[in-house]
Amino acid sequence: MPLSRFQQRLSLGEIRDGDRIELVADEGARAEIAQRLGLLALDRLEAHVALSRDGDTIEAKGRVKAALDQACVATGDPVRAHVDEAFDLRFIPEPTGTSPDEEVELSDDELDTMFHDGKSIDLAAAVTDSLALALDPYPRSAAADAALREAGVLSEEEASPFAALAALKGKLPGE
Incomplete structure (x- = not known):
């Protein structure tokens, strides 16, 4: 049909x-x-x-x-x-x-x-x-990542708990 x-x-x-x-x-x-x-x-x-x-x-x-x-x-x-x-x-x-x-x-x-x-x-x-x-x-x-970065949106890697821990590592006393 x-x-x-x-x-x-x-x-x-x-x-x-x-x-x-x-x-x-x-x-x-x-x-x-x-x-x-x-x-x-x-x-x-x-x-x-x-x-x-x-x-x-x-x-x-x-x-x-x-x-x-x-x-x-x-x-x-x-x-x-x-x-x-x-x-x-x-x-x-x-x-x-x-x-x-x-x-x-x-x-x-x-x-x-x-x-x-x-x-x-x-x-x-x-x-x-x-x-x-x-x-x-x-x-x-293709322009999405740049537009998101410009708007202040963090990438998945930057927003992960491991990224937060890595940022704290350098702030520990004696480091």
Whole structure:
């Protein structure tokens, strides 16, 4: 089932066991996703997905690939990044008999489980979430170390307990 656009929802009625889907985000979708994820640019976003189905449970296994620019945490300069990340997601019906505010506990083996409404799955949102999880949380440009030093931020070596002990060593009487 090749898709030429980054479709937001797939009807459960159209999903067949063994379907393969190629999702490609167009310029408009990439701009929205870049804004949502706080990216400076998202030049490419695609996902290759194989679906399997067991009743109302849908498994989506595949890869998300992206080319993007993140803002350096120290300077704000663009930091180029490429993502090529595997994902394995399971979509199951929303639990019944719970209130919308009630917390649902998932076991460790269910951490990549998402809920659907019994009518459709939001594969594009799941791919976007997979991309978000693959991003570097602290992107740093080549100028980051100099900018941090100028701002008075100590390096890990300078801030370590051993560095503090070394500084005290020279201040001991008789040294």
